[in-house]
Amino acid sequence: MTSETIAAIATPPGHGGVGIVRVSGTQVPAIIEAVIGHSIAPRTANFAVFHDADGHFIDEGIAIFFQAPKSFTGEDVLELQGHGGSVVLDLVLQRCLALGARIAHSGEFTQRAYLNGKLDLTQAEAIADLIESTTALSARLAGKSLQGVFSRRIDTLIEQLTQLRMLLEATLDFPDEDVDFTIEQFVANQLHQLIAATQQIMQEAHQGQRIREGLTVVIAGLPNAGKSSILNVLSDSDAAIVTPVPGTTRDVLKLHIQIDGLPIQIIDTAGIRDTDDLIEREGVRRAQNQLQKADLVLWIYDANESTALKPSEKLLFDCPLIKIKNKIDLLGLKPQLIETPDGVEIALSAMTGAGFDLLRNHLKTCAGVSILPEGAFIARRRHLDALRRGLQSLDMALIHFTEQSGIEFVAEELFQAQQSFGEITGKVTSDDLLGRIFSSFCIGK
Numbered sequence: 001m002t003s004e005t006i007a008a009i010a011t012p013p014g015h016g017g018v019g020i021v022r023v024s025g026t027q028v029p030a031i032i033e034a035v036i037g038h039s040i041a042p043r044t045a046n047f048a049v050f051h052d053a054d055g056h057f058i059d060e061g062i063a064i065f066f067q068a069p070k071s072f073t074g075e076d077v078l079e080l081q082g083h084g085g086s087v088v089l090d091l092v093l094q095r096c097l098a099l100g101a102r103i104a105h106s107g108e109f110t111q112r113a114y115l116n117g118k119l120d121l122t123q124a125e126a127i128a129d130l131i132e133s134t135t136a137l138s139a140r141l142a143g144k145s146l147q148g149v150f151s152r153r154i155d156t157l158i159e160q161l162t163q164l165r166m167l168l169e170a171t172l173d174f175p176d177e178d179v180d181f182t183i184e185q186f187v188a189n190q191l192h193q194l195i196a197a198t199q200q201i202m203q204e205a206h207q208g209q210r211i212r213e214g215l216t217v218v219i220a221g222l223p224n225a226g227k228s229s230i231l232n233v234l235s236d237s238d239a240a241i242v243t244p245v246p247g248t249t250r251d252v253l254k255l256h257i258q259i260d261g262l263p264i265q266i267i268d269t270a271g272i273r274d275t276d277d278l279i280e281r282e283g284v285r286r287a288q289n290q291l292q293k294a295d296l297v298l299w300i301y302d303a304n305e306s307t308a309l310k311p312s313e314k315l316l317f318d319c320p321l322i323k324i325k326n327k328i329d330l331l332g333l334k335p336q337l338i339e340t341p342d343g344v345e346i347a348l349s350a351m352t353g354a355g356f357d358l359l360r361n362h363l364k365t366c367a368g369v370s371i372l373p374e375g376a377f378i379a380r381r382r383h384l385d386a387l388r389r390g391l392q393s394l395d396m397a398l399i400h401f402t403e404q405s406g407i408e409f410v411a412e413e414l415f416q417a418q419q420s421f422g423e424i425t426g427k428v429t430s431d432d433l434l435g436r437i438f439s440s441f442c443i444g445k
C-alpha cells in the first residue's frame with residue numbers, strides 16, 4: 001500500500017449539475033473530519049456542508065466514505081459530490097490538498113486498484129476503453145472486458161499451461177523413468193489444444209482490437225470515377241464536393257463514420273493521374289501518402305470506362321483492396337458482389353445508392369466483425385502482441401516435443417508462453433508457479 005493520499009476532480013471540466021472530488025489514501029478519515037466537521041459511517045450517503053480552513057461554507061452536497069479495502073482503489077476513499085462548477089470544485093480540491101493530499105496523476109486511482117488486486121491489467125485498460133468508446137458496440141465490448149471476460153479466457157489458458165508444465169517438470173525430476181506412451185500422447189494433445197485455443201483467442205482479440213481502433217479506409221481511383229460521391233453516400237452527408245469536372249478533389253478529406261458500431265475513418269482522395277496542374281499534382285501526391293496508411297483501399301472505377309479496371313501500377317500499398325464498379329445505373333446493371341481472382345468486386349451506384357448494403361456488409365466482414373460471438377471483448381495491440389509471442393513459444397514447444405529435443409526445452413518454451421500470457425493480465429509470476437507445484441504435492445511425497 002502506498003502511503004500518499006491522492007485527490008482529483010473526477011468529473012469532466014465545465015458546468016454540470018453535480019461535480020465530484022475523489023480522494024484516496026490513509027488521510028481520508030482526517031480529511032473527512034476537517035472538511036465536514038465530523039466522521040461519517042462508511043458506504044452511506046451523507047448530506048453535508050464542505051468547509052474551508054476557517055470553517056466557512058464552500059459548498060454542500062453528498063459525502064460518501066468507502067472504507068478500505070471495500071473501495072475502488074482498495075484504500076480509504078472519499079467522494080465529495082458537490083455542485084458541478086469549475087471554481088467551486090477547485091476550492092473543494094484545494095481544501096483536500098491543503099489537508100495533506102496531493103494531486104493524483106492520470107490513471108492513478110485505477111493504477112492503485114490494480115496494485116491492490118482490485119482489477120487485473122486487462123480490466124484496468126478496459127476502464128479507459130469504456131470511457132473512450134466512440135460507438136455503442138465498443139462500449140459494450142469494453143464492458144465485457146471490464147467484467148473479466150477477456151481475463152478469464154487468458155487465465156484459463158495460463159491454468160492449462162501451468163498444469164502441463166507441472167507434468168513436464170515432474171518427469172524432469174525422474175529422468176531415469178521411462179515416460180510412458182500415454183503420457184506422451186497426452187502432452188501432444190494438450191499442446192495442440194493450447195495452440196488452437198490461443199489461435200481462437202487471438203482471432204477474437206483481433207476483432208476486439210478492430211472495434212476499438214476502427215478501420216482506415218481510403219477511397220482511390222481515377223478522376224471522375226465517383227469517389228467523392230461514394231464518400232458522401234457512406235457518410236450520409238455532402239461533405240465532399242462533387243462535380244462533373246475531373247480533378248475536383250485535391251485535398252484529402254477525412255470523415256469518421258460507423259457501420260453497426262464499427263468505427264471507420266474514411267478518406268477521400270484526389271483521382272490518381274498525371275497532371276500539369278500544380279495543386280492537383282500535390283493532391284495526387286497526398287493521395288499516394290494516404291494509401292500507405294490504409295487498412296483497406298476502395299478502388300473506384302466507372303462502369304462505363306473499360307480502361308480503368310486496374311489500379312495504377314505506380315500505386316504502392318500492401319493492404320487489401322476492394323474494387324468498386326460505380327455508376328451501374330447508367331448501364332442498367334444490378335448491384336452485386338463477385339469474388340474475382342484479384343479479390344472482391346462490388347458493383348453499385350452512388351447516384352441511386354444501390355449496392356451500398358453489399359459494401360457495408362463487406363467492410364464489416366473485412367474487419368472481422370460481421371458475426372460477433374456472445375463473449376466478444378475489447379482488446380489492444382499490446383494483447384495481440386503478447387498472444388502472438390505466446391503462440392510462437394507454444395509452436396516451438398510442439399516442435400521440441402515432436403523432435404524429442406529434450407523435455408527441458410519444451411518446459412522452457414511453455415514457461416515463455418506463460419510469461420507472455422501473464423503480461424496480458426499482469427498477474428503471473430514464476431513464484432506463483434512454484435507455489436502451485438508444491439501445494440499440489442501430497443504430504444510425505
Ligand SMILES: Nc1nc2c(ncn2[C@@H]2O[C@H](COP(=O)(O)OP(=O)(O)O)[C@@H](O)[C@H]2O)c(=O)[nH]1
Pocket residue numbers: 222223224225226227228229230241242243244245246247248249271326327328329330348349350351352
Ligand atoms: N450516373 C451516375 N453518376 C455518378 C455516379 N457517381 C458519381 N457520378 C457523377 O460522376 C461525376 C464525378 O463524381 P465525383 O464523385 O466528383 O467523382 P471523383 O472525381 O471520383 O470524386 C459527378 O458528376 C457525379 O455526379 C453514379 O453512380 N451514377
Ligand SMILES: [Mg+2]
Pocket residue numbers: 227228229240241248249269270271
Ligand atoms: Mg472527388
